[in-house]
Amino acid sequence: MVxxxxxxxxxxxxxxxxxxxxxxxxxxxxxxHKRRRISEFGKRRKIRRSxxxxxxxxxxxxxxxDILFEDMSxxxxxELLYGATxxxxxxxxxxxxxxxxxxxxxxxxxxxTNLVYSGxxxxxxxxxxxxxxxxxxxxxxxxxxxxxxxxxPNHKLHNKPPSKYFLESDIYSMAQxxxxxxxxxxxxxxxxxxxxxxxxxxxxxxxxxxVEYARVCEGWAVEEYKRLSGLKDEVxxxxxxxxxxxxxxxxxxxxxxxxxxxxxxxHQYKDLTERSWNIMxxxxxxxxxxxxxxxxxxxxxxxxxxRKRLAASAxxxxxxxxxxxxxxxxxxxxxxxxxxxxxxxxxxxxxxxxVGEESFEGVLGGLEEVIxxxxxxxxxxxxxxxxxxxPSSSSISESHAQVQDGxxxxxxxxxxxxxxxxxxxxxxxxxxxxxxxxxxxxxxHTCPCFTFPISDSNSTPRVAAPFELRFSEDLSxxxxxxVECVGGDVARMTMKDMDKRDARFxxxxxxxxERSGLREGDEQLQDEEKKLEVGALSWRACINHLxxxxxxxxxxxxxSDFRLLPPVLExxxxxxxxxxxxxxxxxxxxxxxCCDCHVYCRGTSRVGVITHVQTQHDVENxxxxxxxxxxxxxxxxxxxxxxxxxxxxxxxxLHAHAxxxxxx
DNA sequence: AAGGCCGAGTCACACGTGAG
DNA sequence: CTCACGTGTGACTCGGCCTT
Numbered sequence: 221m222v223x224x225x226x227x228x229x230x231x232x233x234x235x236x237x238x239x240x241x242x243x244x245x246x247x248x249x250x251x252x253h254k255r256r257r258i259s260e261f262g263k264r265r266k267i268r269r270s271x272x273x274x275x276x277x278x279x280x281x282x283x284x285x286d287i288l289f290e291d292m293s294x295x296x297x298x299e300l301l302y303g304a305t306x307x308x309x310x311x312x313x314x315x316x317x318x319x320x321x322x323x324x325x326x327x328x329x330x331x332x333t334n335l336v337y338s339g340x341x342x343x344x345x346x347x348x349x350x351x352x353x354x355x356x357x358x359x360x361x362x363x364x365x366x367x368x369x370x371x372x373p374n375h376k377l378h379n380k381p382p383s384k385y386f387l388e389s390d391i392y393s394m395a396q397x398x399x400x401x402x403x404x405x406x407x408x409x410x411x412x413x414x415x416x417x418x419x420x421x422x423x424x425x426x427x428x429x430x431v432e433y434a435r436v437c438e439g440w441a442v443e444e445y446k447r448l449s450g451l452k453d454e455v456x457x458x459x460x461x462x463x464x465x466x467x468x469x470x471x472x473x474x475x476x477x478x479x480x481x482x483x484x485x486x487h488q489y490k491d492l493t494e495r496s497w498n499i500m501x502x503x504x505x506x507x508x509x510x511x512x513x514x515x516x517x518x519x520x521x522x523x524x525x526x527r528k529r530l531a532a533s534a535x536x537x538x539x540x541x542x543x544x545x546x547x548x549x550x551x552x553x554x555x556x557x558x559x560x561x562x563x564x565x566x567x568x569x570x571x572x573x574x575v576g577e578e579s580f581e582g583v584l585g586g587l588e589e590v591i592x593x594x595x596x597x598x599x600x601x602x603x604x605x606x607x608x609x610x611p612s613s614s615s616i617s618e619s620h621a622q623v624q625d626g627x628x629x630x631x632x633x634x635x636x637x638x639x640x641x642x643x644x645x646x647x648x649x650x651x652x653x654x655x656x657x658x659x660x661x662x663x664x665h666t667c668p669c670f671t672f673p674i675s676d677s678n679s680t681p682r683v684a685a686p687f688e689l690r691f692s693e694d695l696s697x698x699x700x701x702x703v704e705c706v707g708g709d710v711a712r713m714t715m716k717d718m719d720k721r722d723a724r725f726x727x728x729x730x731x732x733x734e735r736s737g738l739r740e741g742d743e744q745l746q747d748e749e750k751k752l753e754v755g756a757l758s759w760r761a762c763i764n765h766l767x768x769x770x771x772x773x774x775x776x777x778x779x780s781d782f783r784l785l786p787p788v789l790e791x792x793x794x795x796x797x798x799x800x801x802x803x804x805x806x807x808x809x810x811x812x813x814c815c816d817c818h819v820y821c822r823g824t825s826r827v828g829v830i831t832h833v834q835t836q837h838d839v840e841n842x843x844x845x846x847x848x849x850x851x852x853x854x855x856x857x858x859x860x861x862x863x864x865x866x867x868x869x870x871x872x873x874l875h876a877h878a879x880x881x882x883x884x
Numbered sequence: 885a886a887g888g889c890c891g892a893g894t895c896a897c898a899c900g901t902g903a904g
Numbered sequence: 905c906t907c908a909c910g911t912g913t914g915a916c917t918c919g920g921c922c923t924t
Contacts, residue, residue: 313898315914328914337888339924364889383888495904495906 292323300325309334318441319359321434322387331363335385345391349402352394355423357430358384452489459492463504466497472508479511480504520571527567527575528558534580535563535587542588545814545837549664551591556672562586595663598670599631602662605638605691606630631659632714634703637695637763638662642688665689698766698782702759705784718759719853724790725762726754728781729770731866755861756785756793760853789864796862813849814839 300323307315307327315325326334338358342350360382401419404412463486464477480486485500485507532554539548557563562583569575630636703713706723734752757765762782785793810829814837824832826848833842842848 312914317915328916332890339888362888490907493906499904499907 319361319434320437320441321357321431322359322390323357323430324387326363328363331359331385333363334388335359335362336388336391337362338384338386341386341391345395348391348395349398351420352391352398353384353386355398355420355427356386356390356394357427357434358386360384455491456487456489459488459490460486462492463497463500467504467508473512475515476508476512479515480507483507523571524567530575530577531558531563531567531580534577534584537577538581538584538587550595552594552670552672557587560587560590560672562590594670594672598663599659601670602638602689603630606633606636607691607693607696629659631662632716633711634708634713634715634718634759635696635699635710637692637699638689639692639695640665640689662689695763695766698763699759702762702782705782722794723759724756724785724793725759725782726756726785726864726866727762727765727769728783730754751865751867753863754866756789756796756864757782757861761861785864785866789866793862793864796864797859800862811849811851812837813845813847 300318305315305325306313307330308324309326309330312327312329315327318325319331336344338353341348341353362383362385397419401412401416405416460481464481467477468474483504485504490496535554535557539551543551551557558567563580566575566579566583700710702723702725703710703718705725706718706721708717708721731752731754734754755765784790810824810826812829812832814833829848830842833839833847837847839847844850
């Protein structure tokens with residue numbers, strides 16, 4: 221709880237005794253001592269007034285005093301309205317809310333402790349007659365709310381009369397008077413009963429009038445507050461206009477003056493003096509300077525954005541003119557090209573130079589050479605990542621970095637499998653890392669691993685994005701075992717060769733799990749039933765199988781446990797595949813041949829690719845195999861493998877192979 | 885369920901103070 | 905005397921709790 225100044229002992233509690241202070245004394249009567257006490261408190265209250273006459277009785281006519289009560293003179297109203305802003309009960313300062321029904325300034329704290337809610341009266345004062353509540357003026361706002369509760373028109377409590385809160389001292393005082401009158405009745409004093417009835421009637425009338433007049437006064441107070449704040453706004457506006465006109469005459473731009481009009485030096489409820497002007501001027505000037513710089517920065521930023529859009533448009537036109545659509549995916553990203561210094565220097569020229577699309581056309585002439593160099597460098601970097609297996613072991617000692625261009629492209633080897641480890645990379649699918657296979661896929665990989673353009677020694681080195689495209693030794697080893705299974709030359713067999721061979725493998729690890737399941741199941745199984753069911757996997761599906769099924773499991777240890785199916789089963793699986801409709805067919809194995817002819821990318825549906833060709837390449841009636849193609853590699857990767865039955869003999873072969881492998 | 889009670893947190897503004 | 909700045913505190917709001 222916050223301690224008030226009175227509570228902390230800084231302020232003594234003033235007395236506010238209505239009875240011993242006459243109206244005359246309140247507004248300048250003979251009691252100098254009391255007047256000084258009030259005026260001292262008055263000093264602490266500093267409600268700013270533009271006109272020194274404000275706050276005196278001269279403004280009282282604006283108060284609706286047409287209904288004046290005998291118990292409350294004009295002077296006392298003036299004291300209530302414009303007197304000290306201390307709480308009339310505890311003396312706390314800065315109490316601006318006046319309760320017009322109670323005719324007192326009361327702080328929230330006093331309201332909380334001294335107001336009695338009518339609903340609690342009988343419990344709090346069981347010995348008092350509840351009738352007396354009708355004889356006491358009441359507040360309609362408690363100390364817990366600064367407004368009266370109101371309900372929407374359709375609410376059942378919409379017409380509920382406001383809650384009543386009575387001042388505790390009023391209750392005691394009324395109880396005393398009421399008690400006296402009833403006592404007279406008990407004493408059988410003549411006319412006592414009539415006197416009580418008369419008193420009650422008068423008081424009820426009085427309360428009614430007080431409460432009604434309080435509503436009028438509250439309305440006036442709201443209007444008065446509005447009027448005063450309007451005056452205040454006027455003063456603030458005059459000050460602001462004066463300051464801005466002075467600054468304008470000093471040569472400052474209206475743009476920047478608008479920006480500082482809400483500055484705390486400007487937006488103040490104070491008259492502008494020469495002294496304050498001299499003090500604030502240097503501060504304002506530095507503020508204006510900062511604003512102007514910020515504005516110029518923002519304008520420049522906006523200009524650069526517009527120029528970048530123009531440059532991007534010029535680059536696109538250049539691509540259309542010079543690069544066949546199918547090679548676009550091999551080009552650097554637009555953002556990379558925009559930061560290329562050829563375009564960059566045209567974008568960054570001074571703001572007053574007019575830059576149009578044609579400003580970039582001349583520069584773009586030199587772009588092709590830069591891109592060619594970049595592509596060569598990119599390929600060289602990737603090739604350098606492909607390790608060369610030495611004859612003695614499968615460990616990596618050298619790389620293909622020095623391989624002559626005449627040799628077969630190492631990136632196309634079946635064993636050259638890369639993985640992009642960048643989070644949210646487009647090659648991510650179903651949470652498992654997706655391998656990046658083949659030259660075109662590698663070169664069109666969209667992650668900004670390769671800085672463009674390649675930095676020459678004299679240019680400033682750019683901050684490169686972390687290189688996250690990595691040669692995957694694990695997967696490469698698996699691919700190597702697959703190549704060996706089909707009797708291929710690991711150093712020469714390319715991905716295309718593997719696709720052409722189109723062999724079918726099965727996963728040894730999964731087969732062993734299947735076999736142990738059978739063993740535990742029933743010892744009495746027939747020979748036919750002892751046969752294992754395994755999936756017939758293409759070489760690409762093997763890689764996929766490993767990435768999705770075994771990547772997180774312990775079997776991961778036995779990476780290269782894929783085995784070639786016996787020729788009979790292989791033929792059987794291929795035949796089954798041929799007979800059964802491919803569920804992936806028509807779904808997501810279609811590629812655009814216009815922008816991505818030989819480049820692997822995520823396939824889409826047939827309808828999707830047709831729409832793409834129509835909208836992106838302006839082909840009205842796209843033709844299959846000309847504008848879009850079906851990529852069977854994707855279906856082999858995605859479709860569920862055909863199930864073939866493996867006999868014990870092959871399984872023993874598998875077992876022997878595995879133990880042999882371990883011995884080696 | 886209505887409606888008052890009550891604590892906690894935030895905001896705006898008046899006051900105190902010291903400098904010029 | 906005027907002003908800037910820091911501080912104290914009443915006003916206000918919100919939301920949960922309690923009573924009727």
